[in-house]
Amino acid sequence: MLENIKQLLIPQSRERYGIYPNVLKEVFSQLSRGVQIYIYFTISKLLITLIFFGEALKCELSESHSTATTLILHSIFLLYHEFKYKMELENIEKLNLIQQLLEQQGMNLEQIPDRQTFNKLTMTVKKSIFSQCPDLNRESKFLNFLAQVIIIRFFIMMLDSPFNFNMFEFYQETCDAHLLNVIFIIVLTMFLEFIFLYCLVFVLVIALPLLCCIQIYRKGKQLYSIRKLKRYLESIPPHKYTGLDDTWVKEDKNCCICMQEYAHNESILQLPCSGQHQFHESCVRNWFNISNSCPICRQQLG
Known part of the structure; x- marks a missing residue:
């Protein structure tokens, strides 16, 4: 078990996918690097929240504690999801199946195409992995929904707090000030991940x-x-x-x-x-x- 976790945490080079054509080698490596960075980012977010959450437990329980708890649970579920996705990127049988499907479509997998075509191919491969593992698709939708709930809940908490929209001054006067500041930064990063979706909703609505x-x-x-x-x-x-x-x-x-x-x-x-x-x-x-x-x-x- 520890060996598997170590294998998932240590970044893999392009040579790991050396059995595949050049295009797939680059696609798999890019997806693997992206997941690896996201795993490190989520672990950092989880550890920081836990540290400040432990310090804030000395204070009287407030809504910030429940928000931090939700963030911790979201980070744990997200880590589980990303580790599972990383394992699918190491699943030779499924990657071989993707290669066969692309070759049947007459795609040249030896010559790396232009950037736009390469990005489309990357998204196609990612969708193929998710389609072969329906659990990943369901988990991704659930985590996205939970993240949006956390963002909306935090902004409602901000509006209900008597700080007259001067957030940092209000936080400095509270016992769990550091936790609230950390939650704000983390929620802001989560919001930036969904900014394009919110922009699309804003444009349409x-x-x-x-x-x-x-x-x-x-x-x-x-x-x-x-x-x-x-x-x-x-x-x-x-x-x-x-x-x-x-x-x-x-x-x-x-x-x-x-x-x-x-x-x-x-x-x-x-x-x-x-x-x-x-x-x-x-x-x-x-x-x-x-x-x-x-x-x-x-x-x-x-």
Whole structure:
């Protein structure tokens, strides 16, 4: 038993997977290193919490003690889960089965692909290991759920505490101050592990509907400005073009919307923009069906 624990704790090199093709050797080694780091991190988290929890037991029992107890249990279950996952990464039969499945899919396992393809392959291998061991999948979901419960519970405890959101000053006045500080740091690291999930929930539940409402508001505001502008333009009398010597036409004798020269007796409308630009009446009215800015200077007229 001790030999097995020692084998799981000591980092393994790529040579351990030397029987496999280059790609799988790199994938298995990367997964093994990731689990190894996470095991060390969880052991450190467990030991620190136990040390400060033992010191805080001298104080009167409080909600921080129950939160620390939950953290300790979560760390123990997490260590068990990670050790079990590490053993699956050492299970030659299952790794051989993964190799056969990938070869049947026609994947080249000798030449290491680009980083994006390699990351996808790593996730595929990890899912394959979890699919071959349903207990790992159930344990992972349970531990994720428990971690989220701990995070939510701790933040509720913060809100209920009379420290006016100045947490560290409040903690320094309590008997189990060090334990609370440690719990805060650990819960913060747990929260960072789930930050992408929370960000996704925030985007789907809050940000996405908010962006839709803002877009609808902007579109409605633009349509209102266009209708208001069109009513204003109806009050401006158009000018009848009389020919090349028409001094009322200040610019070129053509409309920059349709790129056609003004014909005799055509209606020309002058916009109230800073440049007082002129266009065919029909062209500029059609233009303001989709925009409320001058076609030349882009000045907002709504």
